[in-house]
Amino acid sequence: MPIVYKCRHCGQEIGKLDQQMVDTSMLGWDQLSSEDKRDMISYEPNGDIQIKSICESCEASLGSHPHYHELDYFIQ
Template identity: 35%
Template sequence: MQFIYVCRHCRSYLGRVDHGRVDETRLGFTSLTAEEQADIITYNSDEDVAYVKTICDYCQEAIEAHPELVLLENPLQ
């Protein structure tokens, strides 16, 4: 399985990790609650891929400069 990281705001591709190199425990996913996992990780068993939502540097800086953006559903689209 591959873990593909994408920005939750702008949906930019940020990178990937192949399951053979690391497992969910080492990635820290097992320390998340079930709700957090459901919010952050989307599994696609047909493609054997897990999409992990995170935030890119650009979006992080924009939200830090303008915190009101987090109130919008898609702040940086």
């Protein structure tokens, strides 16, 4: 059951955890609201857990262009 972190904007894989057992509280999942969990965590048909995050490139773009925060997707 790999945990795959992907950028919510560009889809780039940011990282992957391949451990069989993971303490989700160490990953900070217990700090997320129910709404954030629904928005950020998805369980894929192949058994992977996908976490939507933001990569450094998209974070830099948002920092340079703050009006992008108004858009659901800013990468075309």
